[in-house]
Amino acid sequence: MNVAHYSLAGLRQEMARDGIYLQTGAFVARVRSPVSQVAEGIHQLYADASILPTHGFADFHVTLAPPATYRRWFKPQVIFRSDGYAPFKPLPIDQAFALFEWGLNWCISSHAHQYLIIHAAAVEKHGFAAILPAPPGSGKSTLAAGLVNRGWRLLSDELTLLSREGMIQPVARPVSLKNQSIEVISQFAPQACIGRIVKDTIKGTVAHMRAPAGSVARVYEQAQPGWVIFPKYQAGVSATLTPMGGAEAFMGLAQNAFNYSLLAQEGFRRLTALMGASASYRFHYSDLEEAASVFDGIAEQRHANM
Numbered sequence: 685m686n687v688a689h690y691s692l693a694g695l696r697q698e699m700a701r702d703g704i705y706l707q708t709g710a711f712v713a714r715v716r717s718p719v720s721q722v723a724e725g726i727h728q729l730y731a732d733a734s735i736l737p738t739h740g741f742a743d744f745h746v747t748l749a750p751p752a753t754y755r756r757w758f759k760p761q762v763i764f765r766s767d768g769y770a771p772f773k774p775l776p777i778d779q780a781f782a783l784f785e786w787g788l789n790w791c792i793s794s795h796a797h798q799y800l801i802i803h804a805a806a807v808e809k810h811g812f813a814a815i816l817p818a819p820p821g822s823g824k825s826t827l828a829a830g831l832v833n834r835g836w837r838l839l840s841d842e843l844t845l846l847s848r849e850g851m852i853q854p855v856a857r858p859v860s861l862k863n864q865s866i867e868v869i870s871q872f873a874p875q876a877c878i879g880r881i882v883k884d885t886i887k888g889t890v891a892h893m894r895a896p897a898g899s900v901a902r903v904y905e906q907a908q909p910g911w912v913i914f915p916k917y918q919a920g921v922s923a924t925l926t927p928m929g930g931a932e933a934f935m936g937l938a939q940n941a942f943n944y945s946l947l948a949q950e951g952f953r954r955l956t957a958l959m960g961a962s963a964s965y966r967f968h969y970s971d972l973e974e975a976a977s978v979f980d981g982i983a984e985q986r987h988a989n990m
Contacts, residue, residue, distance in 0.1 A: 725781030812910025823917030
């Protein structure tokens with residue numbers, strides 16, 4: 685059953701009581717929360733995701749609830765807990781859904797060490813994935829959001845998961861948009877479903893865009909790496925791909941991997957295989973239509989050469 689089969693009132697009731705078992709790609713999260721903003725965000729932005737039968741297996745058991753103090757009523761806050769542990773400080777309650785998203789990222793990056801986990805967006809076309817590693821503020825999420833609204837499949841917005849076999853495991857969840865990128869995507873893709881805009885977070889003004897239904901439906905379909913592209917938004921520039929040396933790209937990926945050192949030799953092996961399967965570039969852009977055209981060009985060229 686998909687989230688969309690629930691009414692908002694019914695979803696709130698389930699989440700406040702026993703919780704829901706939310707399927708997000710390779711992971712199942714049991715989510716319990718009496719906070720209405722969490723239920724509203726899941727209802728709107730996970731509409732195509734599956735809810736599994738209760739009392740089954742879950743990779744993560746998470747709760748979002750107000751603290752048991754006077755702050756429950758005065759400037760209400762919310763705490764994220766995973767198996768009872770709170771990795772973050774309480775946040776204002778209007779940031780509850782954003783905290784849920786950040787918390788799920790923490791759960792995956794802290795525990796899913798069967799994968800090499802790279803801080804990168806990933807999108808796919810014709811079976812090949814473009815991995816977009818970059819620090820915050822580089823425009824990777826804006827670029828990923830633009831591409832998936834021009835026919836690319838969303839694999840991940842924040843965490844690229846590389847399997848032992850060298851394939852990309854999809855985790856098609858809402859795309860995080862920050863500050864000016866919210867308006868950019870709203871104008872670029874008016875059909876996109878963008879949730880509540882929340883101001884004054886630790887990341888500025890944030891909102892989340894629903895993953896396309898087609899991407900969610902294909903979360904069990906892995907993708908082969910095709911490109912490693914380090915994006916950078918720069919006002920006024922033309923969209924330009926510049927080839928990178930393998931050593932430079934390797935180091936850039938290693939620096940963006942959460943568990944490269946933890947996986948040790950296996951992490952090195954997976955990154956080496958990834959570099960062998962991928963062309964590496966730097967990419968500067970300012971206009972999303974131009975950017976999409978460049979990405980479509982490399983995808984069509986690779987498809988034609990298959």
